[in-house]
Amino acid sequence: MIMSRIEAPRDEATGNLVDRLLGGLPTEAVLTDPDVTASYANDMASFCPAGAPAVVVLPRTVEQVQHVMRTATELRVPVVPQGARTGLSGAANATDGCIVLSLTRMDRILEINPVDRIAVVEPGVVNATLSRAVNEHGLYYPPDPSSWEMCTIGGNIGTASGGLCCVKYGVTAEYVLGLDVVLADGRLMSTGRRTAKGVAGYDLTRLFVGSEGSLGIVVRAILALRPRPPEQLVLAAEFASGAAACEAVCRIMEGGHVPSLLELMDRTTVKAVNDLAHMGLPETTEALLLAAFDTADPAADLAALGALCEAAGATQVVPADDAAESELLLQARRLSLTALEAVKGTTMIDDVCVPRSRLGEMLEGTERIAEKYQLTIGVVAHAGDGNTHPTVCFDAQDPDESRRARESFDEIMALGLELGGTITGEHGVGVLKKEWLAREIGPVGVEMQRAIKAAFDPLGLLNPGKLF
Amino acid sequence: MIMSRIEAPRDEATGNLVDRLLGGLPTEAVLTDPDVTASYANDMASFCPAGAPAVVVLPRTVEQVQHVMRTATELRVPVVPQGARTGLSGAANATDGCIVLSLTRMDRILEINPVDRIAVVEPGVVNATLSRAVNEHGLYYPPDPSSWEMCTIGGNIGTASGGLCCVKYGVTAEYVLGLDVVLADGRLMSTGRRTAKGVAGYDLTRLFVGSEGSLGIVVRAILALRPRPPEQLVLAAEFASGAAACEAVCRIMEGGHVPSLLELMDRTTVKAVNDLAHMGLPETTEALLLAAFDTADPAADLAALGALCEAAGATQVVPADDAAESELLLQARRLSLTALEAVKGTTMIDDVCVPRSRLGEMLEGTERIAEKYQLTIGVVAHAGDGNTHPTVCFDAQDPDESRRARESFDEIMALGLELGGTITGEHGVGVLKKEWLAREIGPVGVEMQRAIKAAFDPLGLLNPGKLF
Incomplete structure (x- = not known):
């Protein structure tokens, strides 16, 4: 991970920058206390370097944002835009001496x-x-x-x-x-x-x-x-292997079904969720599939889908009785990443999306990688999209485990590309995957992407060091 | 309509160009007979100037296309890519001395x-x-x-x-x-x-x-x-005014319905279709709405939609009994543009899309414009999208009527922009609307679009004179 380090401006320069910013922003919208600005340095990604912002601005109007950008351009100061910093790729991480432009107060x-x-x-x-x-x-x-x-x-x-x-x-x-x-x-x-x-x-x-x-x-x-669609009804299907669960996904999609949700949790994830929240999910299963319909007759649609799961080898198919039971199952799914984080304290969440016909190979390969690196890697997946989140659990205090975590994280992306997939289905590139972007889109693609970047941002001030 | 004219290359230059093209294309893929190449000069738009191609190429492989583009770049010859030339904005029109690059033989x-x-x-x-x-x-x-x-x-x-x-x-x-x-x-x-x-x-x-x-x-x-969805079932609703039909469209969409089709034909269009194909559509109506559902129970959904039409003032609501009757109604809709063309021999088809809440104003304004210019303007619309095709019918042999046609066509776009809409919902800009594009997206938008164009095509060889 190489990140372009921008030299921290001298205090005088920062003072000048702040004065200029205050020319178009109210005092309360310009934060300079280093303890405060440091708290804006990171999003939620691991292994992504972040610099120290010179200043954090919190505009409330379009005109104030324009003032910030004009000031940044005049003084050649990089700008890192931020939302809630829940991102998982370091795309919102500060660079040294930058203006952090937080848009959180423009919330109407x-x-x-x-x-x-x-x-x-x-x-x-x-x-x-x-x-x-x-x-x-x-x-x-x-x-x-x-x-x-x-x-x-x-x-x-x-x-x-x-x-x-x-x-x-x-x-x-x-x-x-x-x-x-x-x-x-x-x-x-x-x-x-x-x-x-x-x-x-x-x-x-x-x-x-x-x-x-x-x-x-x-x-x-x-x-x-x-x-607004009707409330969705959820079904849980247990499988004795990841391969069988993926086979069910393929049959469901090939069968022309349009579920409103089709999620997969592997055994590691199920166990982590039980450990965290005592939800009583079936730990004997190798893969749990959650499917839902928000149609006019979700029970009938779930019955058809359940039959396909059984045909693919599901050991148990349990439709929720009502919305409350459905919500409980979804809660288990939503807790997955938090639960996996609790396993070893830190996680790296991959975001590889493969053609859904290759989902089984992706799961199998991830298991192989976990064995190779002697790591716990839980897989949750938006299975219907082929979008997997293999989540590497590791102890950030252990340098060797951390190194293995990073290597396995990368190997999972390589596997995704091999299977005709993409390194990121929905989390973005940020700092974390920028070397991988080039591998995915190739040199001509990178060149054209850079040309577009140059057309919009000739001085390279907007979120430097991200994507490329 | 100003179109950048590119000077026709001398015969020697054309000869050289053709020789170079033949270096990577089979003879049958390179057409030079002027009578033949002239037949590739136009798409289906009116009022769009077209030049005389130097040559028409019909590659079958990616490598052949690459050869054409390399040749064009080396010799600085503009290239006009074409499909079936059914476009309605002159985007596929040739420029003098260009290579027409027809992709029709790459059809696998x-x-x-x-x-x-x-x-x-x-x-x-x-x-x-x-x-x-x-x-x-x-x-x-x-x-x-x-x-x-x-x-x-x-x-x-x-x-x-x-x-x-x-x-x-x-x-x-x-x-x-x-x-x-x-x-x-x-x-x-x-x-x-x-x-x-x-x-x-x-x-x-x-x-x-x-x-x-x-x-x-x-x-x-x-x-x-x-x-593949279930076969759709169609309903026809007649209205005593365009305003009432538009009110029905608003109620349908506000009511959360998701029809698979929601089309409007005004009286002029209905009459034109009857004249052409003797379909027996109700000519006493001012606006005919066609709606369809391809859901599990289309008849029930149509009944709910029909009730909304009646509440909005429909004078008659007729659901099709079956797929065959549905298909007949759709045929009438699909014949609309051909039928309107038969009215005066030539048409200009606008493609203004407005927020659907403004559809009534769009219809009313178009009627006003038709009166002002003393022209027949039939309106067919993808009403559910707010996408109208006011179709100006005129005699291309009559210079005054042609002038009025063009002016009314432009005034309809101005009206669309006034109503918060766009000059083109689905037909594109091409040659026909390029001055209007700037009006819609403004100078900063045009500048950034040009910057993107320059990044991909620094020599300006790809379809010159279109869009901007």
């Missing part, structure tokens, strides 16, 4: 329109806040990353985040219709539209989704909504 | 995978051919432009085309997972993935969708498929 929902099925929001709105607000209008904002109670829409846009819903409803990218973006030089650009369709020029909106704050600062988003 | 379906729900295709595959092929595997490729029996997937990607399905299934962009692209200098770049999800780097795939051949040549596409 500006509009919810049930006829046009859109919401207009500021970037700092928390995902769960938006979800609940649109629910009240009979609407649904699908993207639901595990961190949905904390993470912001701006962060979700920056990393193009996914969640449990994607197997039916797709990822964040599919819900972003238009953006207001403050460019590196402080100019404001609008992309996209508030209409259901539109093809006027290049799709800059989608270019920004997943760009990890490296092309501009999203200050407003027009989001597409769906009608 | 390389893979259909029901577990991964993807198809891998060459750009020249006809939309209907792909649709039928995936149907046989129980799968569904939703994008269904009116020209689906002729248009190619490559053309669909170039214009990000839509269709009747979009109200439920979205546009082409949502079905393109990955691309192989030959760049202006002949290098091959792969974008995207064959997985359900992926966020490795900037979304170049989506950048190419809708780029009208101005950034590179798509030579292979990985497309997402859905399970």
Whole structure:
């Protein structure tokens, strides 16, 4: 992991920077206490170096963001945009001497329109806040990353985040219709539209989704909504092998089913969840599949899906009786990463997505890697998408174990690429995987991506050292 | 309409160009007969100037496309990529002395995978051919432009085309997972993935969708498929005013319904269809709404939707009894543009998309414009998307009427922008609307779009004079 270190500015330079920032921001929006600014240095990724910010700014208006970017451009100071810092790839990590631009105070929902099925929001709105607000209008904002109670829409846009819903409803990218973006030089650009369709020029909106704050600062988003679906009903299916569970996934998808959720937890994960929360999940099983439907007749749909699970070798198929039981099963799934973290104190969470027909090979290969490195690696997966989160559990105080953790983490990405997959399904590249990005997209791809970066940010001030 | 004219190369230059092209292409793939090449000059748009191609090439392989682009770059000859030339904005029109690069012979379906729900295709595959092929595997490729029996997937990607399905299934962009692209200098770049999800780097795939051949040549596409839905059942609702029909559309969408189709035909269109095909549609109505569901119980869903239509003032609501009756109603809709063309011999088809809550104002305003210019303007609309196709009928032999047609066409776009809409929902910008693109996206947007163009095509050889 090489990270471009930017030399920390001298105090005088920082003083000048702060003075200039205060020319367009209220005092309470400019944080300079090193203890405070240090607390903004990291997101939630392991193994990602972070520098010391010169200053943290917390603007409330578009004009204030423009002022920050104009100041940064004039003084040639790098800017690291941040949401709630729940990211898992170091994409929000500070660099030495940077301005941390936290968008968390721009947290207004500006509009919810049930006829046009859109919401207009500021970037700092928390995902769960938006979800609940649109629910009240009979609407649904699908993207639901595990961190949905904390993470912001701006962060979700920056990393193009996914969640449990994607197997039916797709990822964040599919819900972003238009953006207001403050460019590196402080100019404001609008992309996209508030209409259901539109093809006027290049799709800059989608270019920004997943760009990890490296092309501009999203200050407003027009989001597409769906009608709120019926409550989903969940089924749990136990399998005596990961291979059998993956076979079931293939049969379900090949059979034309559209579950609203299709998740997999391996035995390591199930055990970790039981250890943490005493949920009484079946530990004798090698793989637990959770499936759900939010259709008009979910019980009937689950019955058909359950039959496919049995045909693929499920040892037990248990549909939930009601919404409450469904919610309990989902809680177990949502606790997975926290539970795996408790195993050894620290985790590295891979995010490899493979064609779902290769899911079985991915699971098998991950098991091999865990054995090779003598590590506990729990696998939770958005199985319906082929998106696996092999989670390496390790003791960060143990240098040798830490080294093995990092190596196994990388080997899992190599396996994903071998199987025709991608190094990241929904967590992004950040600092953690930037060497791997080049391996995935190749030299021509990298060159064209850099050319786009240069077109938007010729001085290289926006989130330097990320992605490439 | 100003179009950059490129001076026709001298015969010697053309001779040299053809010789160089023949160095990497079989003779039958290089057309030079002026009568033949002239037949490749235009797509289906009116009022779009077109030049005389120097040569038309019809490669069958990626390597041949690379050879064409390398030759073009060496000799600085512009290249105009083409599919079936069914486009409606002049985006495929030749420029003087250009190489027309027709992708129609690269028409193989390389893979259909029901577990991964993807198809891998060459750009020249006809939309209907792909649709039928995936149907046989129980799968569904939703994008269904009116020209689906002729248009190619490559053309669909170039214009990000839509269709009747979009109200439920979205546009082409949502079905393109990955691309192989030959760049202006002949290098091959792969974008995207064959997985359900992926966020490795900037979304170049989506950048190419809708780029009208101005950034590179798509030579292979990985497309997402859905399970084939049940056959849809259609309902027709008659309204005594366009406003009432639009009110029904708003109530339907606000009510959380997800029809698989929600189309509007105004009286002018209904009459034109009857005149052409004697379909016996109700001519006393001011607006006809067609709605469909492809759900498990379409009759029940149509009944609920029909009740909303009645509440909004429908004078008659007639659900189809079966698939055959449904198909008849859809045929009427699909004949609309042909029927309107028969009114005066020529049409200009607008493609303004407005927030669906503004659809009523759009219809009303279009009527006002028709009166002002003393023209027949029939409106068909993907009403559920707010995507209207006001179709100006005129006699191209009458210079005054032609002038009025063009002016009314532009005034309709101005109205769309006023209502918070876009100048193009699914047909693209091409030559026809390039001055309007700047009006819609503003100077900063244009500057950034040009910067992207320059990054991919520094010599400006790819489809010059389009978009900007």
